[in-house]
Amino acid sequence: MFSHSRVKIAIIGAGPVGSLCACFMAENGYDVTVYESRTDIRLDKSTSGRSINLALSERGINALQFIGLDNIVIEELTEPMYGRMIHSVDGQKYSIMYDINKSKCLYSVSRKELNAFLLTKLEKYSNVKVNFSYKLIDVDFNSKLLTFQKLLENQQQEIVKPDIVIACDGAHSVVRKHMIRLPMFNYSQTYIDHGYFEIKLPSSETKDILTPGHLHIWPRNTFMLIALPNKDKSWTCTLFMPMEKFPLILESEKEDILSFFNEYFKDFMDLIQPEDLLNQVTNGKARTLISTKCNPYHVNDSFLLMGDAAHAIVPFYGQGMNAGFEDCTILNQLLEEYDHDLKTVIKTFTSRRFQDAEAISDLAFYNYIEMRDLVARRSFLWRKKVDNILNKWFPQTWIPLHSAVSFTSIPYKQCKLDNQWQDQILFRMFILFATFFSIGLYFIVASIMSKTLQ
Ligand code: FAD
Numbered sequence: 001m002f003s004h005s006r007v008k009i010a011i012i013g014a015g016p017v018g019s020l021c022a023c024f025m026a027e028n029g030y031d032v033t034v035y036e037s038r039t040d041i042r043l044d045k046s047t048s049g050r051s052i053n054l055a056l057s058e059r060g061i062n063a064l065q066f067i068g069l070d071n072i073v074i075e076e077l078t079e080p081m082y083g084r085m086i087h088s089v090d091g092q093k094y095s096i097m098y099d100i101n102k103s104k105c106l107y108s109v110s111r112k113e114l115n116a117f118l119l120t121k122l123e124k125y126s127n128v129k130v131n132f133s134y135k136l137i138d139v140d141f142n143s144k145l146l147t148f149q150k151l152l153e154n155q156q157q158e159i160v161k162p163d164i165v166i167a168c169d170g171a172h173s174v175v176r177k178h179m180i181r182l183p184m185f186n187y188s189q190t191y192i193d194h195g196y197f198e199i200k201l202p203s204s205e206t207k208d209i210l211t212p213g214h215l216h217i218w219p220r221n222t223f224m225l226i227a228l229p230n231k232d233k234s235w236t237c238t239l240f241m242p243m244e245k246f247p248l249i250l251e252s253e254k255e256d257i258l259s260f261f262n263e264y265f266k267d268f269m270d271l272i273q274p275e276d277l278l279n280q281v282t283n284g285k286a287r288t289l290i291s292t293k294c295n296p297y298h299v300n301d302s303f304l305l306m307g308d309a310a311h312a313i314v315p316f317y318g319q320g321m322n323a324g325f326e327d328c329t330i331l332n333q334l335l336e337e338y339d340h341d342l343k344t345v346i347k348t349f350t351s352r353r354f355q356d357a358e359a360i361s362d363l364a365f366y367n368y369i370e371m372r373d374l375v376a377r378r379s380f381l382w383r384k385k386v387d388n389i390l391n392k393w394f395p396q397t398w399i400p401l402h403s404a405v406s407f408t409s410i411p412y413k414q415c416k417l418d419n420q421w422q423d424q425i426l427f428r429m430f431i432l433f434a435t436f437f438s439i440g441l442y443f444i445v446a447s448i449m450s451k452t453l454q
Contacts, residue, residue, distance in 0.1 A: 004029045004340060010146060010162035011035070012136050012175060016111065017307030017324035018168030019118035023067045024328045025166075026125035028335060033162070034128065035148060037135035037169075042116045052198070053228040053236040054114070055081065055106040055215070055318035057406040063325035066332060069121060077114055078107035079229040085214035091267050095214065096381070100388045104407045106215065106318060108228040110236075134158070136169065139178040141299045164342055165303045168324070171290050171312035176305055179294070187294040192314055194223075194368070195243040197250065197286045201271055203233035209267050210235060217371060218265050224372035225265055237268070240372065246286035254278055289314050291361055296350040301343035306331070311357035316368040317405060319360050319412075326409070327353065359412040363405065386426065398422065 007030050011022045014036035025032045056078060064070040082105045083097035098104050122128055131148075137157075138147035146165065150156045167175035179185045201210075210216055216227040216235075223241030230236060241249075249260050257278060261269050269277075292312040297305040307324030330353055334345040374380040387400040399408065401422075404415040 004031075007031060007164065007342065008033070008162040009164045009166060010160065012146075012165065012167045013037075013169035013173075013307075013309070014115075014119060014122075014130060014132075015168060015170055015307070016115050016118060016321050017327065018166075019115060019122055020063060020067075020325055021166055021168055021306060021328050021331070022122050022128055022130075023118065023125070024332050026122070026128045027067060028332070028340070029127065032125070032128045033160075034122070034130045035134040035136060035146075036130065036132050037151065038132065039152075040119070040132045041112055042119060052111045053108050053230065054111050054321050055228070055406075056109050056114070057106050057318065057322050059319075059326040059329075059409055060322040061107075062409060063329045066329065067121065069117075073109070073114065073117065074107055077117060077231065078109045079231055080105040080213060081108055081215040081229065082213045083215075085211055085216045087216060087218045087265070087267060089220070089264065089266075093209075093211075093267075095211075096384060098406065099403065100392065104403070105213075106406060108215070108230070110230065111321070136174045139165075139175055139303075141178070141182070141303060144302055163302065164346070167303065167305045167309045168307045169309050171292060171308040173305065173309035175303065176292075176294060176309055179299055179303075179305075182299060185294065185296070185299075187292070189290055189292045192289050192291065192365075192368075193242050193244075194240055195246060195286045195288050196315075197239045197241075197246065197281075197284060199237040199239065199272070199277065199280050199284075201227065201235040201237055202276070203230075204271070209271055218268065219372050220264050221373050225268065226371070227268075235271075240368070243286065243288065250281050250284075250286065257281055291365070293358060293361060295354050297354065298346045298350055301346050304331075304346045304349055310353075311361060313357075313361045313364045314368065315364070316371055317360065317364040319364060319405065323357065323360050323412070356412040359416045360405070363401070363412065363416060383426070387422075 009025050009030045009032045011018050011025070011032060011034045014034050018034060022032050022034045061070045061074070064073055082102050083095050085093055085095050087093055098106065119130065122130060133151040134148040135151055136146060137149050144161055144165070146160050146162070148158045148160070150158060165175070167173055169175060176187070180187050210227060212229065218225040223239070223245070225237055225239050227235045227237040249257060258274055261277065290312055291314050294305070294310065297310045306327045308320060310327070311323065313320050313323065331345070331349060334348055334352065338344045338348070370380070387398070390398040391400055391403070399410070399418065401415060401419040404410050404418060405412065
């Protein structure tokens with residue numbers, strides 16, 4: 001392996017993206033130090049707080065493959081989901097498979113378990129050091145000085161001077177906050193109107209209602225409930241709805257809470273004890289969802305944002321972490337392409353990545369409407385059928401949007417463009433069909449009328 005042991009890389013944040021990025025840089029022989037503000041999540045045995053299950057897909061798996069972890073992660077940590085199971089208000093269910101051959105699936109994985117797994121892998125590299133409870137509080141881009149507060153040591157401060165800083169410190173990135181003051185740095189953030197609330201379903205015999213191998217969705221137009229399977233046969237459910245609606249439901253009287261769930265999610269209520277649900281509602285809290293965009297992702301030739309720090313997106317395409325993992329793949333490709341000329345790699349990363357990150361951010365917004373509303377419509381199911389037929393006839397050319405995003409590594413921007421021309425073709429086909437149908441109908445009616453008049 002190429003040796004870059006004298007180049008000191010600081011990675012801020014040991015979330016999924018920071019941990020994976022550290023593995024990539026360690027594989028490449030760099031001297032890596034990871035700084036994480038939290039304590040080691042592997043020592044945190046509490047089950048309270050956010051659990052968040054993620055859908056791992058092609059782009060994330062490809063990145064894991066680089067460090068030889070794809071198969072082991074899939075086998076040991078994930079549950080496959082081959083399609084969506086839609087639950088209607090009247091209790092009817094129907095399945096929409098992701099792939100007609102049922103060969104493609106998303107993998108449900110606990111963010112915490114995947115993160116812990118990556119940390120354990122990370123510790124095996126001799127050229128990596130992980131500092132927990134180190135909170136980054138200040139950044140000086142010119143002198144490359146980072147100031148940390150050591151949370152376990154009387155808040156003492158430590159200043160370090162690495163050669164390269166890769167900030168994977170999430171949607172509320174401290175490094176990005178410091179970049180906002182720099183000239184020519186563009187940044188925007190949007191808190192969407194909708195938030196989420198997690199509910200844990202214990203492992204029990206749920207097969208009739210929660211059929212295995214599916215992501216379950218209760219679409220209810222302006223809100224929805226989803227359930228993702230866990231390895232231990234329990235389910236992690238998430239209620240998405242407008243933030244302003246949460247207090248009206250979750251902070252109301254017990255009977256009102258139960259009657260809301262009974263009215264909209266009747267079959268779900270067959271899976272959970274009312275006391276358990278009420279307990280979770282009382283102790284849990286609704287959380288906001290933020291989407292951020294910025295440009296550039298780098299400062300000078302030594303600071304780089306990656307993962308949510310660079311592009312936090314709403315979770316409805318299940319791509320936030322996958323996109324962050326794909327950032328690691330892109331970084332690695334650039335290292336090879338520019339023969340480890342880090343200055344060029346860092347400067348090039350933004351131009352290679354930002355259009356794709358913006359495309360998946362936009363697609364993720366659209367997919368919320370699809371999940372909570374469109375999947376319940378007949379027109380959506382017809383579109384899905386037409387897409388499947390065309391995909392069967394032209395497998396290389398006609399790849400439906402969801403498949404292109406989740407089951408290929410086609411750049412996100414290209415996925416979006418392909419979907420636009422597919423929409424146009426289908427619209428023109430529809431107009432053509434409607435025109436022929438109207439002309440045919442006109443002649444039939446005219447011939448009947450002329451016969452009647454004779
Ligand atoms: P984070 O996970 O936020 O990690 C950042 C790390 O940096 C944390 O460990 C934090 O403690 C640390 N840190 C922060 N500030 C500092 C500091 N000052 N100093 C030191 N350390 C610091 N993605 C998918 O791919 N598929 C899905 O199905 C999916 N579902 C989702 C569902 C929900 C409800 C939500 C909210 C998100 C979902 N996502 C999904 C998105 C996914 O969770 C994120 O994209 C992913 O966690 C981003 O990883 P990250 O490492 O960039 O950031």
